[in-house]
Amino acid sequence: MTPDRAAGLAETARALAEGEVSSRELVERTLARIEGSRGTLNAFRIVRAEAALAEADAADRELAAGARRPLLGVPVAVKDDMDVAGEPTAFGCAGAHPPVAEDGEAVRRLRAAGAVIVGKTNTCELGQWPFTEGPAFGATRNPWHPGHTPGGSSGGSAAAVAAGLVPAALGSDGAGSVRIPAAWTHLVGVKPQRGRVSTWPRGEAFHGITVNGTLARTVADAALLLDAASGNHPHDPHRPPAVDARAAAGRDPGRLRVALALKPPFTAVPARLSPAVRARVVALAERLAALGHTVEEADPPYGQIGLAFVPRATAGIAEYVAEAPFPALLDRRTRDAARLGRLLGGAPLRAARRAEAVLHRRIGRFFTSYDVVLAPTTATPPPRIGAMAALGGFATDRAMIAACPYAWPWNVLGWPGVNVPAGFTADGLPVGAQLLGPAHGEPLLLSLAAQLEADLRWHEHWPAPIAADSPAP
Numbered sequence: 001m002t003p004d005r006a007a008g009l010a011e012t013a014r015a016l017a018e019g020e021v022s023s024r025e026l027v028e029r030t031l032a033r034i035e036g037s038r039g040t041l042n043a044f045r046i047v048r049a050e051a052a053l054a055e056a057d058a059a060d061r062e063l064a065a066g067a068r069r070p071l072l073g074v075p076v077a078v079k080d081d082m083d084v085a086g087e088p089t090a091f092g093c094a095g096a097h098p099p100v101a102e103d104g105e106a107v108r109r110l111r112a113a114g115a116v117i118v119g120k121t122n123t124c125e126l127g128q129w130p131f132t133e134g135p136a137f138g139a140t141r142n143p144w145h146p147g148h149t150p151g152g153s154s155g156g157s158a159a160a161v162a163a164g165l166v167p168a169a170l171g172s173d174g175a176g177s178v179r180i181p182a183a184w185t186h187l188v189g190v191k192p193q194r195g196r197v198s199t200w201p202r203g204e205a206f207h208g209i210t211v212n213g214t215l216a217r218t219v220a221d222a223a224l225l226l227d228a229a230s231g232n233h234p235h236d237p238h239r240p241p242a243v244d245a246r247a248a249a250g251r252d253p254g255r256l257r258v259a260l261a262l263k264p265p266f267t268a269v270p271a272r273l274s275p276a277v278r279a280r281v282v283a284l285a286e287r288l289a290a291l292g293h294t295v296e297e298a299d300p301p302y303g304q305i306g307l308a309f310v311p312r313a314t315a316g317i318a319e320y321v322a323e324a325p326f327p328a329l330l331d332r333r334t335r336d337a338a339r340l341g342r343l344l345g346g347a348p349l350r351a352a353r354r355a356e357a358v359l360h361r362r363i364g365r366f367f368t369s370y371d372v373v374l375a376p377t378t379a380t381p382p383p384r385i386g387a388m389a390a391l392g393g394f395a396t397d398r399a400m401i402a403a404c405p406y407a408w409p410w411n412v413l414g415w416p417g418v419n420v421p422a423g424f425t426a427d428g429l430p431v432g433a434q435l436l437g438p439a440h441g442e443p444l445l446l447s448l449a450a451q452l453e454a455d456l457r458w459h460e461h462w463p464a465p466i467a468a469d470s471p472a473p
Helices: 009-017 023-037 049-064 105-112 155-162 179-185 219-229 245-249 275-290 310-323 332-344 347-366 393-403 409-413 442-456
Strands: 044-047 075-079 116-121 168-173 188-191 211-216 257-260 294-297 372-376 417-424 430-436
Touching: 009 023, 009 049, 009 219, 023 044, 023 049, 023 075, 023 116, 044 155, 049 116, 075 105, 075 155, 105 116, 105 168, 105 219, 116 155, 155 168, 155 179, 155 211, 168 188, 168 219, 179 188, 179 417, 179 430, 188 219, 188 442, 211 219, 219 245, 219 417, 219 442, 245 442, 257 275, 275 294, 275 372, 275 417, 275 430, 275 442, 310 332, 310 347, 332 347, 332 393, 347 409, 372 442, 417 442, 430 442
Parallel strands: 075 116, 075 168, 257 294, 257 372
Antiparallel strands: 044 116, 168 211, 188 211, 188 417, 372 430, 417 430
């Protein structure tokens, strides 16, 4: 382990368990890295320095007494839409938000596994956009190219992991918000089955389209964090059967039928796959074929799936806006989306929820012919900082759909998807591809992702360190 970059999650847990390093030493290094990156990457909204050091000392006492838990003493981060007791949950919004009294269920489970929560990472306002910028905290930047966004809405978590500030982090994914920043920062990003990782105190975040997921440099680390965070609050409405993600990441996936889906699902505005992204995804398909899988071009029968997405997304925004302590400080685009959500929150929302069962049957039949879908995670490489932040509502929607038309259907379905790094453009910008599966399909997706990782060794590539005195874009 080197002071300037975090080792992987599993390696850190092993070193702690074997007494090679103390939790306090690791947390001190982590806090120093975070502080040194604040003027450049700006990945964290809240840093829990004093509390994290106290938690590290408690972990060291446990370790010395012989206690062993999966993440005992390991520093990790969570996105600022998750409740951490004693800290505010601003979810990208401006204003001095009050601290919450209790951990959310996912954070509670991380603590039960022994993790030290060093801070809460930046996210755009209410997680709506594929960039992590806003007046509440400024712009979070991409460690590979600081002039570009790391994506969103889990951009702070992605930037923190990609830069090596922490070994892994939780994010949330309502329309690709784990997978998109993972693609644009060269990470593994797991969007699990709905209910796999609890979103409590909201049983259904954004009417079921948003789930909590993991970001890490390797499949094994993403799986380890997923296992630690998985599980349900007694009142969760979705309770999928348990899986052993870490074991799955160590298994051979067998020979699979892979559908290469390059056509974007239908949207009301045009979306075109960038040739640079297409080339990297096709190259990944060729690697899968070389590994013995059957790969052929085929697109899932999405139909008008967007009609089942918009009411759920906007009605969810309306609910958050109704609870916002400082509504006058919200972005105009947020207030406009909330107005639409109030209009769609009755019969259209009920129809959108009913449509899910039809979509499950129709798209589920696709998986009688194929085991996995391979699709671009985004249509473009990461945009420059500020490219979308100052646009109006309709212009933002157009730009967002043009850049990111591929990820959101799996949020409607509630099924799992895993972003894997697909390489870099000629300009050195990271892009990704997503492995998509049917209900409860995380084990197969993780096995296949791990096979690709062993072949491509993407985790061996790091962004160049950004000097602390580098001017912010």
